[in-house]
Amino acid sequence: MKILIATEKPFASEAVKGIKQVIDNAGYEMVLLEKYSDKSQLLEAVKNVDAIIIRSDIVDAEVLEAAKDLKIVVRAGAGYDNVDLDAATARKVVVMNTPGQNSNAVAELALGLMVYAARNFFDGSSGTELYGKKLGIHAYGNVGRNVARIAKGFGMEIYAYDAFYPAESIEKEGVKAVSSAEELYETCQYVSLHIPATPETKKSINYDLLSKMPSKAVLINTARKEVIDEEGLAKLLEARPDFKYLTDIMPGNNDELKEKFPKRYFSTPKKMGAQTAEANNNAGIAAANQIVDFFLNGNRKFQVNK
Numbered sequence: 103m104k105i106l107i108a109t110e111k112p113f114a115s116e117a118v119k120g121i122k123q124v125i126d127n128a129g130y131e132m133v134l135l136e137k138y139s140d141k142s143q144l145l146e147a148v149k150n151v152d153a154i155i156i157r158s159d160i161v162d163a164e165v166l167e168a169a170k171d172l173k174i175v176v177r178a179g180a181g182y183d184n185v186d187l188d189a190a191t192a193r194k195v196v197v198m199n200t201p202g203q204n205s206n207a208v209a210e211l212a213l214g215l216m217v218y219a220a221r222n223f224f225d226g227s228s229g230t231e232l233y234g235k236k237l238g239i240h241a242y243g244n245v246g247r248n249v250a251r252i253a254k255g256f257g258m259e260i261y262a263y264d265a266f267y268p269a270e271s272i273e274k275e276g277v278k279a280v281s282s283a284e285e286l287y288e289t290c291q292y293v294s295l296h297i298p299a300t301p302e303t304k305k306s307i308n309y310d311l312l313s314k315m316p317s318k319a320v321l322i323n324t325a326r327k328e329v330i331d332e333e334g335l336a337k338l339l340e341a342r343p344d345f346k347y348l349t350d351i352m353p354g355n356n357d358e359l360k361e362k363f364p365k366r367y368f369s370t371p372k373k374m375g376a377q378t379a380e381a382n383n384n385a386g387i388a389a390a391n392q393i394v395d396f397f398l399n400g401n402r403k404f405q406v407n408k
């Protein structure tokens with residue numbers, strides 16, 4: 103069996119060693135394609151491989167077509183909007199993710215961005231504290247839950263909204279469950295986004311919703327850029343001089359926002375929420391183990407294209 107690791111944004115080297123160990127132990131062969139700059143390199147690398155481990159790398163119909171021997175793709179991470187699930191299903195390729203494995207890393211970055219906003223981008227001026235402030239967690243999955251855990255340590259008052267997760271379960275964790283996204287945005291000065299990019303969520307964070315946020319609002323995005331209505335966001339930053347947007351996923355209008363709102367808009371240069379040695383180890387090794395377990399025992403527990 104040939105297992106390809108295709109990571110445009112590479113794992114930490116110790117994670118690659120850990121993945122190799124799992125693959126070696128199973129008697130399989132590991133092939134490594136890191137930091138590729140062109141899709142043609144990926145198309146070449148996927149020929150004759152049985153399995154692929156990816157991160158945010160795009161696996162579309164063309165890649166699947168080129169990978170004639172492919173049986174399984176594992177997204178080492180949570181969001182799998184980068185994989186064409188229908189095309190994979192049509193080719194009987196199993197797609198999995200590794201839920202929860204990198205969520206602490208993303209949650210720590212979300213809190214880091216909140217501190218950065220509260221302290222005026224570390225510009226030396228007098229800022230504010232997170233203590234006692236209202237934080238709204240939009241979607242209470244693995245990352246949202248970790249954000250709640252860490253934010254409790256900061257002494258924030260925590261609210262959450264999740265369309266698919268029961269309010270009682272949220273409340274059991276000492277978090278106030280609200281009944282709509284509108285209520286969350288109306289209530290909380292800080293909102294941290296943890297929704298996936300789906301046809302329903304795309305551009306759902308729009309001008310109307312954001313304009314409901316209270317004074318000195320801060321929106322943190324460590325989820326996906328696609329969920330933001332970028333035009334609406336630019337309009338809101340223009341209309342509300344008290345509003346800040348900090349993101350780990352650079353928007354299409356980054357240059358415009360950077361130029362117009364340098365003290366209220368910040369984006370990391372490259373998505374780095376899950377970019378820690380620990381998260382790379384957890385997600386990468388979990389992906390390798392899932393592949394081995396799939397080939398040896400047919401385990402499909404984390405399959406997402408059912």
Ligand code: 3PG
Nearest residue numbers: 157158179180181376377
């Ligand atoms: C995820 O969906 O797991 C995160 O967004 C991390 O993505 P990355 O592996 O591309 O850093």
